[in-house]
Amino acid sequence: MGLEEKLPSGVLLTTVEQVAGYARKGSLWPATFGLACCAIEMMAVGGPRYDIARFGMEVFRASPRQADLMIVAGRVSQKMAPVLRQIYDQMANPKWVLAMGVCASSGGMFNNYAILQGVDHVVPVDIYLPGCPPRPEMLIDAILKLHDEIQATKLGVNAIKAQDIQESLALTAPATLEMRGLLP
Amino acid sequence: MNTDLGVFGNDPWWIVVIKAIAIFVVLVLVTLFTIWWERRVVGRMQNRIGPNRVGPLGLLQSLMDGIKLALKEEIIPKSAYRAVYWLAPVISATMAFIAFAVIPFGPEVSILGVMTPLQLTDFPVSVLYVLAVASIGIYGIVLAGWSSGSTYPLLGGLRSSAQMISYELAMSMSFVAVFLYAGTMSTSGIVAAQEPIWYAIILLPSFLIYVTSMVGETNRAPFDLPEAEGELVGGFHTEYSSLKFALFFLAEYINMVTVSALATTLFLGGWRAPWPISLWEGANVGWWPLLWFLVKVQLFIFVFIWLRGTLPRLRYDQFMRFGWKVLIPVSLVWIVVVATARVIRNEFSIATEDILLWGAGLLVIVVIGGWILQWRSSRKEEQAEELAALTDDGPFDPMAGAFPVPPMPGQEFTYTSRVSQRPLAAATVTPAVTSGPSSTHLPDDDAPKESSNA
Ligand code: SF4
Numbered sequence A: 001m002g003l004e005e006k007l008p009s010g011v012l013l014t015t016v017e018q019v020a021g022y023a024r025k026g027s028l029w030p031a032t033f034g035l036a037c038c039a040i041e042m043m044a045v046g047g048p049r050y051d052i053a054r055f056g057m058e059v060f061r062a063s064p065r066q067a068d069l070m071i072v073a074g075r076v077s078q079k080m081a082p083v084l085r086q087i088y089d090q091m092a093n094p095k096w097v098l099a100m101g102v103c104a105s106s107g108g109m110f111n112n113y114a115i116l117q118g119v120d121h122v123v124p125v126d127i128y129l130p131g132c133p134p135r136p137e138m139l140i141d142a143i144l145k146l147h148d149e150i151q152a153t154k155l156g157v158n159a160i161k162a163q164d165i166q167e168s169l170a171l172t173a174p175a176t177l178e179m180r181g182l183l184p
Numbered sequence B: 001m002n003t004d005l006g007v008f009g010n011d012p013w014w015i016v017v018i019k020a021i022a023i024f025v026v027l028v029l030v031t032l033f034t035i036w037w038e039r040r041v042v043g044r045m046q047n048r049i050g051p052n053r054v055g056p057l058g059l060l061q062s063l064m065d066g067i068k069l070a071l072k073e074e075i076i077p078k079s080a081y082r083a084v085y086w087l088a089p090v091i092s093a094t095m096a097f098i099a100f101a102v103i104p105f106g107p108e109v110s111i112l113g114v115m116t117p118l119q120l121t122d123f124p125v126s127v128l129y130v131l132a133v134a135s136i137g138i139y140g141i142v143l144a145g146w147s148s149g150s151t152y153p154l155l156g157g158l159r160s161s162a163q164m165i166s167y168e169l170a171m172s173m174s175f176v177a178v179f180l181y182a183g184t185m186s187t188s189g190i191v192a193a194q195e196p197i198w199y200a201i202i203l204l205p206s207f208l209i210y211v212t213s214m215v216g217e218t219n220r221a222p223f224d225l226p227e228a229e230g231e232l233v234g235g236f237h238t239e240y241s242s243l244k245f246a247l248f249f250l251a252e253y254i255n256m257v258t259v260s261a262l263a264t265t266l267f268l269g270g271w272r273a274p275w276p277i278s279l280w281e282g283a284n285v286g287w288w289p290l291l292w293f294l295v296k297v298q299l300f301i302f303v304f305i306w307l308r309g310t311l312p313r314l315r316y317d318q319f320m321r322f323g324w325k326v327l328i329p330v331s332l333v334w335i336v337v338v339a340t341a342r343v344i345r346n347e348f349s350i351a352t353e354d355i356l357l358w359g360a361g362l363l364v365i366v367v368i369g370g371w372i373l374q375w376r377s378s379r380k381e382e383q384a385e386e387l388a389a390l391t392d393d394g395p396f397d398p399m400a401g402a403f404p405v406p407p408m409p410g411q412e413f414t415y416t417s418r419v420s421q422r423p424l425a426a427a428t429v430t431p432a433v434t435s436g437p438s439s440t441h442l443p444d445d446d447a448p449k450e451s452s453n454a
Helices: A011-026 A037-046 A081-090 A101-106 A136-151 A156-172 B002-007 B013-045 B061-070 B082-102 B126-147 B151-182 B187-193 B204-217 B242-267 B288-310 B316-348 B353-392 B422-428 B431-435 B439-453
Strands: A069-073 A096-100 A127-129 B106-111 B114-118
Touching (some): A011 A156, A037 A069, A037 A096, A037 A101, A069 A081, A069 A101, A096 A136, A127 A136, B013 B082, B013 B114, B013 B242, B061 B242, B082 B242, B126 B151, B126 B242, B151 B187, B151 B204, B151 B316, B187 B242, B204 B242, B204 B316, B204 B353
Parallel strands (some): A069 A096
């Protein structure tokens, strides 16, 4: 509703943050949106063996207005990119994007003119899931990590503070070129 | 029977307030529980576990859904008609709530020393009131579809209104037999009239028609055409997000509870205890009946969930044909039978009720059986016609529609134009290709044989 963003900083805000995070991660409704082979694994996650319903996520919404999470499951062609962006725009805030599979994350093996080299060219991605295709367990793992992130999301003034901290960290972070040894 | 209504309308104002709030709270709680219950039961039916992360056994799942929806951004499309767009979910939800005012939860009990029936109010035509309120609820859906300023909601809204109006007809007609037997339209009177025997038993056809039409009336599977994702995205609520969508969701589930409660009241003896328990004297006094009532309502809700977990969705024309050509005629015939039986009993008092009911049952069976026979024979004729039409127009040409298709039953496959050109093409092919394991040449060898057979 937007009211929760206007609370003053303090115990009230952090409590609301906790409750909102818990509710949002407890009922993260994905949009019905499959693009390629990865979508088959996404469907398997809804089946009895993996059962995403345990996290209250079996409610795949047909209308993006009611969805919270867009699982980009598969390669995005140049022609699909505007459609994908439109669906993202139609979703109501707060919304999250999960890039599933190497194709959605970076273009993967399809290094050609027809395929978008990573869906982060058109929408902001919250979590990348590698693999070709990632197994349903990996998708569940990514979703659980996203849940943690959602639980830790800040609201209102705290969100602005968190953004500032992140920005200052990013400014001082070493470039990949300057990194030495094993990657973290 | 109308003298019974004397107990209503004499409550002090604070009792009325308590009852109204209690109904509101019970409905919200039942809705929250039903959503969780549905997801768990459907999960079990599909060999899954279902929501189990939020709260014990996942019981808080629907509450979390509600909080999350409330915290979501509210989107109003630019082309939406704002006032109506805002009003539509409110109409739906309020109508769903107020329909419950006349449902009897139990007999007279004492609340803080005041003797009062467990029912907000009642009047001589309260079943008609429920029907009227349910019809107003349909406005919410139509207006939501229309005011969204988008194609899919409009189509979904039209579809649900057409569906609900047609099934409401069959539903109200199934009530007529109950009215004839009970001699009253007040819910408490109908419950009282069922003391000797439930109407679900003596008016079985009405009960079956009602149970069928109540599924259609609430837009639930297998009649959930307005929410067919493959055709209409989300139906009338496609453009709704946040709390307004939650209101529609709430209204849908409360409607489910309302029709179940109405079924309980009209056919399953309302709050009266079922047979083995009714032998106990204390079963129908005090607060116990509330339990029987809720259990019976839950039974119906379970049937709803069961249907959803079992049946695929009907096609729109099948669904409409079923409503208009089966449910409504059958209920009309049944009403005539019941009315005749009542008149004969009242006028002549020669035959006992049971004998007439047996006769009536026989008549219904004859009607339904005749209808099924006719339907089957007409279908056979249609099939024969189709087959004749297929086989009649000349030899089968797989390339008639510009791309090759397999033959239909009754059609004979013969090699035609495309294959007959093959030898020409094959003549130009070099020997190097023919010596390879090429499959392109097999038809050439077969073609003359096939055509000579034909
Ligand atoms: S990552 Fe692999 S499985 Fe997934 S869409 Fe790309 S090619 Fe298909």
